[in-house]
Amino acid sequence: MAVISKLNSLLELAKERSSDRRRTLLREVTDMFFDEPPERDTPVSQEFDDVLSALAEQTAQGARAELAERFADTPLAPRGMLLKLARDAIEVAAPILARSTALSEAELLSIAEQGAQPQLKAISQRELVSERLSDTIVRRGDDETVAVLIRNDGAQLSRASFETVAERAEHSRILQAPVVNRKDTPADLLGDLMLTVENHLRDHILERFDGMEPALVEQALAASHARLSERMSQDQDVEEAEKFVRGMAVRKMLNGGLLARLLREREMTRFHVAFAEMTGVDRVAARRAIDQECIDPLALICRSAGFDKALFVTLAVLRSNATEDAFRDAKELGLLYDRITVEDAARAMRFWRMRRDVAA
Incomplete structure (x- = not known):
């Protein structure tokens, strides 16, 4: 066949040592392919595959x-060459991994299982990412890689992957915005994040809840x-802590001074129970507000409960068992507290207290 004969002649020329000449030959063969793309699994297609693979290696x-850029968007790309390019350095592989529809799911899964983070990121950007691929990326990817996947509306995520990502997002600001902003994130997982994300993301969650049926x-x-x-691990002394808090309430000593003392002395179970009782949230919310890095939930809960600024600042500083140096942040914490309106706090607390009431 004339095309095959010409390809063989070009391949012979490729034995020249000049890299510029080999690059020119590669372009010529590529032009020949696109001028008249061969049917898949034909002798001509196989010959193109052999010649292009050999030229690319040189x-x-x-x-x-x-x-790779030229073949990334054609479904008829020679498969042998395509797989070599897909497993090449990321500078070569990226367009193939991100766009080629000629790669099968099994081939992409194999690359995802073995590839580094740049390969996983490229796959995460595909127009369609199957659940199996997403599961692999969530399992192997770091937070930045998984954030790329979550931002992709064409990525299909299983319930298990959603749960994994939401749990990771509780401790990763990189993941929080992608999870909260994704339209199909399950509502109950957004409920988990209400206690961990910053206020602007919490507002987004509340807007979604406002648009749902109350029963849902x-x-x-x-x-x-x-x-x-x-x-959350079950504290062995919860019953004792609840009895202690009831006793303090009877003696009218359940107040801010008690909270500060319990937190300072690291009597955490008693503190969680007392804080929950004084603010009207459940013990899960009370514990998370104190344990996590983000200060916003603690500020909202304290503002809604009517705590004065000094008590909030004291709890915010003491929660990390900080030294006196931490009091340098007191002014900034006070300014943050002043910026929270009673209305904003009440709106968030409406859902937190609903959690408590539903649980009860």
Whole structure:
């Protein structure tokens, strides 16, 4: 066949030592392919695959990157060459991994299982990412990689992957915005994040809840409360702490001074129970507000409960068992507290107290 004969002649020329000449030949063969693309699994297609693969192996990375860019969008790309490019350096592989529809799911899964974070990021940007691929990326990817996946509306996520990502987001600001902003994030998982994210993201969650049927919101918050309660280790002295708090309430000593003392002395179970009782949230919310890095939930709860600024600042500083140096942040904490309106705090607390009531 004339095409095959010409390809063989070009391949012979490729034995020249000049890298510029080999790059020119690679472009010529590529032009021949696109001028009249052969049917898949034909002798001509196989010959193109052999010649292009051989030429690509003999050319510099820049030429291979150019080749990958040209073949990334054609479903008829020679498969042998395509797989070699997909497993090449990320500068070459990226367009193939991100765009090629000629790669099968099995081939992409194999690359995802073995590839580094740049390969996983490229796959995460595909127009369609299957659940199996997403599961692998969530399992192997770091937070930045998983954030790329979550931002991709074409990525299909299983319930298990959503739960994994939401749990990771509780401790990763990189993941919080992508999870909260994603339209199909399950509502109960958003309920988990209400206690960890910053105020602007919490507002987004509240807007979504406001648009839902009340019964569905109750179901979501109940599921969130049950899951977090199960995950949270059960303190052995909860019963004793509850008895202690009831006693302090009877003696009218359940106040800010008690909270500060319990937190300073690291009597955490008593503190969690007392804080929950004084603010009207459940013990899960009380514990998370103190334990996590983000200060916003603690500020909202304190503002809604009517705590004065000095008590909030004291709790905010003491919660990390900080030294006196931490009091340098007191002014900034006070300014943050002043910026929270009673209305904003009440809106958030409406859902937190709904969690408590549903659980009860």
